[in-house]
Amino acid sequence: MDQGQHRRRKTWQRACHECDLLLLDAVAPPGQKLVCPRCNATLHRNPKNSVHYTAALSLTGLLLFVPAATLPLLHFSIFAFGGENTLFNGVMSLFDAGYYWLSSLVLFCSVIAPLAKFLLLTFICWGSAWALLDRPVGLAVRWYQHLKEWGMLDVYMLGVLVALVKMSDLGKMEVGPGLYCFAAMMLVANLTTLSFDQESIWSRMARRASGKVA
Amino acid sequence: MVADGAPGQREGGMKLPLKARARGMSCCLVCHQLVTMPAGGDPRHCPRCGARVHTRIDGSLMVTWALVITGTLLLLPANILPVMTVIYLGSGEPSTIISGVMQLYHAGLWGIALIVFVASIAVPVMKLLGLIILLIQIQLRVPLIPLQAMKLYRVVSGIGRWSLLDLFMISILVALVDMGAIAQVTAGPGSTAFATVVVVTMTAARSFDPRLIWDAYDERRAAVHEERDTRAQEQQRGAPGNA
Numbered sequence: 001m002d003q004g005q006h007r008r009r010k011t012w013q014r015a016c017h018e019c020d021l022l023l024l025d026a027v028a029p030p031g032q033k034l035v036c037p038r039c040n041a042t043l044h045r046n047p048k049n050s051v052h053y054t055a056a057l058s059l060t061g062l063l064l065f066v067p068a069a070t071l072p073l074l075h076f077s078i079f080a081f082g083g084e085n086t087l088f089n090g091v092m093s094l095f096d097a098g099y100y101w102l103s104s105l106v107l108f109c110s111v112i113a114p115l116a117k118f119l120l121l122t123f124i125c126w127g128s129a130w131a132l133l134d135r136p137v138g139l140a141v142r143w144y145q146h147l148k149e150w151g152m153l154d155v156y157m158l159g160v161l162v163a164l165v166k167m168s169d170l171g172k173m174e175v176g177p178g179l180y181c182f183a184a185m186m187l188v189a190n191l192t193t194l195s196f197d198q199e200s201i202w203s204r205m206a207r208r209a210s211g212k213v214a
Numbered sequence: 215m216v217a218d219g220a221p222g223q224r225e226g227g228m229k230l231p232l233k234a235r236a237r238g239m240s241c242c243l244v245c246h247q248l249v250t251m252p253a254g255g256d257p258r259h260c261p262r263c264g265a266r267v268h269t270r271i272d273g274s275l276m277v278t279w280a281l282v283i284t285g286t287l288l289l290l291p292a293n294i295l296p297v298m299t300v301i302y303l304g305s306g307e308p309s310t311i312i313s314g315v316m317q318l319y320h321a322g323l324w325g326i327a328l329i330v331f332v333a334s335i336a337v338p339v340m341k342l343l344g345l346i347i348l349l350i351q352i353q354l355r356v357p358l359i360p361l362q363a364m365k366l367y368r369v370v371s372g373i374g375r376w377s378l379l380d381l382f383m384i385s386i387l388v389a390l391v392d393m394g395a396i397a398q399v400t401a402g403p404g405s406t407a408f409a410t411v412v413v414v415t416m417t418a419a420r421s422f423d424p425r426l427i428w429d430a431y432d433e434r435r436a437a438v439h440e441e442r443d444t445r446a447q448e449q450q451r452g453a454p455g456n457a
C-alpha cells in the first residue's frame with residue numbers, strides 16, 4: 001500500500017496554479033498548450049524554438065529602445081510655438097511640478113519595466129547556455145515573472161493615440177519618427193512575451209545538469 | 215490538447231478531484247514547479263527558482279480586503295479632484311476624469327471618450343467590485359459556480375493595467391503642450407490619487423489566491439455529500455427495523 005502510493009506520487013508532474021488540481025502532464029507538446037481540465041487555466045504554452053526566437057526578439061527590442069527613447073514621439077504646434085514629447089521629458093515635467101509618485105510610476109511602467117524585461121530575457125536566453133550562470137539565470141526568471149505585468153508599452157501607445165486625437169483641434173499635431181520606433185518596440189515586446197517559455201529554460205538547465213552528473 | 219484529468223479520490227463514497235494540498239504538495243507560483251511541502255504547512259523555497267512557496271498565498275483574503283478597501287476609499291479623491299488643467303489662450307479650468315470624458319464626448323470624439331471612460335472609470339470600478347464579489351463569495355460561502363468565479367478573476371487580473379491610460383496621456387500632454395500663456399497642460403492632485411488606485415488594485419489582484427475559490431467549493435460539496443451519506447446510512451439502519 002505504501003509502495004503503491006509512493007509510485008503513484010511520483011507520476012504527478014504538475015499542479016494547476018489556479019485550482020491546485022494534480023496533473024499527470026508536466027509540459028505541453030511543442031506548438032500546443034496545456035489547459036487545466038478543471039478550471040480551464042492555461043498551464044503551459046509551448047512555442048516552437050522559444051529560446052532562439054526570444055533571444056532574437058529581445059535583442060531587437062533593445063536596439064529599438066534607443067531611437068524610441070531618444071527621438072520625439074509627437075510634435076505639437078500652435079502658430080509659431082511648438083513642443084515635443086519624448087519618453088523621458090513627460091516624466092521630467094511631472095517630476096519638476098512636484099508629482100514625484102506619479103512621475104516615478106509613469107517612468108517605471110513605460111521605460112524601466114519594458115527595458116528590464118528586454119534585458120532580463122536577453123540575459124536569460126544567452127546565459128542559460130553556461131552552467132556558471134545557473135543561479136543568476138534562475139534569479140532573472142523570477143524577476144521577469146514579477147515584472148511582467150508592469151511593462152505597459154501597449155497602454156502607453158494607446159495613451160499617445162488618445163493624446164493625438166484629443167489635442168488635434170487645438171493645434172497642429174505631428175507624429176515624430178520616435179513613434180514609429182516606439183510602435184515597433186511595442187509589437188516586439190508583445191511578441192517576446194508570447195514567445196518566451198520559461199519551461200524550456202528550466203529544461204535546458206536540467207538537461208545540462210543531468211548530463212554533467214552522468 | 216487537454217491534459218488527462220486526475221483520477222478522482224474516493225473518500226466515503228464521494229468523488230473529489232485530487233488536489234496538490236491533499237498530497238502535501240504545492241505549485242510554485244513563479245516557475246510552476248510541483249514542490250513537496252514540509253509537514254505542518256510551513257512555507258519553503260522552491261528548489262528550481264528559489265521563490266517562496268506557500269500552499270496558499272499567506273493571508274490572501276486579509277491582504278486583498280485591505281487593499282480593496284484602500285482602493286475604494288482612494289477612488290473618491292481620484293474622481294473628485296482635478297487630474298489635469300488645459301489652459302488655452304489664457305482660459306481653461308481644471309477637469310476631473312469624468313468631466314474630461316464629457317468634454318471629449320461633447321467635442322464629438324465619442325470613440326476616444328468611450329476608450330477613456332472604459333479605461334479610467336469602468337475598469338477600476340469593475341476591478342474593485344469583482345474582487346469584493348470574489349472575497350464575499352469565498353467568506354460567506356455563496357454558491358457561485360466556480361468556473362464563473364474564475365472567469366471573473368481572470369478578467370479582474372487582466373484588465374487592471376489599462377487604467378494607467380489616462381495618466382500616460384497626462385504625462386504626454388504635460389511635455390507636449392508647454393507654451394506658457396498660449397497653451398499649457400498641467401497635472402492635478404487627482405492624478406496622484408488615481409495612480410495609487412491603479413497600483414493598489416493591481417497589487418490586490420496579485421494577492422488574491424484563486425485556489426481559495428476551489429477550496430470553498432470543494433468544502434461545500436463535501437458537506438453536501440456528507441449530509442447525504444449520513445441520511446442514507448440512517449435510512450439503511452432504519453429499514454431492517456421496519457421490515
Ligand SMILES: [Zn+2]
Pocket residue numbers: 016017018019020021036037038039040041
Ligand atoms: Zn486548474
Ligand SMILES: [Zn+2]
Pocket residue numbers: 242243244245246247260261262263264265
Ligand atoms: Zn519555483
